[in-house]
Amino acid sequence: MDNKDTYLLNFKDYNFESSLVDADFIENLDDFEIRDDDVFIITYPKSGTIWTQQILSLIYFEGHRNRTEDLATLDRVPFLEYNIRKMDFLNRPSPRLFCSHLPYYLVPKGLKNKKAKIIYVYRNPKDVMTSYFHFSNLVVTLEAGNDMEHFMKRFLDGNETVWPDHRRTAMVYPFKVDVVLNNFSYPQFFQDLRSSVLKISRFLEKELSEEDVEAIVKQATFQNMKSDPKANYDEILKHEIGKRTDEGHFLRKGTVGDWKHHFTVEQNERFDKIFEKNMKNLPLKFIWDL
Numbered sequence: 001m002d003n004k005d006t007y008l009l010n011f012k013d014y015n016f017e018s019s020l021v022d023a024d025f026i027e028n029l030d031d032f033e034i035r036d037d038d039v040f041i042i043t044y045p046k047s048g049t050i051w052t053q054q055i056l057s058l059i060y061f062e063g064h065r066n067r068t069e070d071l072a073t074l075d076r077v078p079f080l081e082y083n084i085r086k087m088d089f090l091n092r093p094s095p096r097l098f099c100s101h102l103p104y105y106l107v108p109k110g111l112k113n114k115k116a117k118i119i120y121v122y123r124n125p126k127d128v129m130t131s132y133f134h135f136s137n138l139v140v141t142l143e144a145g146n147d148m149e150h151f152m153k154r155f156l157d158g159n160e161t162v163w164p165d166h167r168r169t170a171m172v173y174p175f176k177v178d179v180v181l182n183n184f185s186y187p188q189f190f191q192d193l194r195s196s197v198l199k200i201s202r203f204l205e206k207e208l209s210e211e212d213v214e215a216i217v218k219q220a221t222f223q224n225m226k227s228d229p230k231a232n233y234d235e236i237l238k239h240e241i242g243k244r245t246d247e248g249h250f251l252r253k254g255t256v257g258d259w260k261h262h263f264t265v266e267q268n269e270r271f272d273k274i275f276e277k278n279m280k281n282l283p284l285k286f287i288w289d290l
């Protein structure tokens with residue numbers, strides 16, 4: 001069985017996934033037509049997807065920037081594989097904005113052939129895992145993370161989870177492929193949101209006025225997104241996905257280096273060994289703490 005089969009089987013077997021994901025759609029994604037002016041955010045989960053969705057929404061939609069249109073970010077930049085709102089992607093006007101967590105072998109051929117504009121956002125895997133750990137304990141649709149030790153084993157061996165193969169390969173996603181045209185990192189956003197917005201808009205060839213940039217930066221901050229129901233998934237988690245507890249939010253902490261508050265020394269060493277083995281030679285600069 002190849003990677004693709006394992007992945008699909010996992011989707012089909014797992015109730016949660018089958019409720020949010022149309023496995024047949026994914027199975028046939030190869031031929032999903034990609035347009036030259038499509039824009040894709042590609043991320044491993046918990047790497048800053050929602051942040052980039054918000055930035056793209058603000059860049060592309062004046063009504064989002066000046067708050068005259070009441071549309072959630074997720075409706076402006078939907079997930080390709082989690083089509084929760086059952087959108088008609090084929091008839092969506094251009095430029096279509098999408099995001100996806102799909103592993104490389106499942107993305108449409110057109111993406112592999114470098115159609116579309118692709119923004120890959122990455123984050124250091126220790127913060128990714130910490131964020132994912134909390135998220136797994138928050139939503140009913142993921143297997144509970146339980147304690148960090150339990151979750152770390154699952155995360156690092158990649159065998160027990162909803163996205164088993166993806167989890168194992170995702171950290172190296174961009175490097176196995178030449179599809180990624182542009183890399184952005186969570187700490188870059190964190191350290192200098194304004195430059196990141198400008199970098200993204202230049203890449204997308206979108207002209208923005210000074211006021212536009214100001215408005216985007218202001219509305220893409222953690223605090224602003226956390227208090228903006230259109231930007232933070234609070235409603236979606238509550239009503240469409242389901243939370244285990246009222247405590248906890250999708251926008252949780254929003255920092256670089258939070259893993260230090262959750263890893264023991266031994267866990268950190270174990271993680272480093274796996275990282276060394278799998279990711280040492282990657283041409284990306286991971287920022288572990290600021």
Ligand code: A3P
Nearest residue numbers: 046047048049050051131221222251252253254
């Ligand atoms: P934490 O759980 O560490 O807080 P994704 O959208 O890929 O699932 O990523 C979610 C992570 O990005 C969460 O990390 C969330 O808080 C963080 N995030 C989202 N918007 C952010 C923002 N404007 N500033 C800082 N972090 C943000």
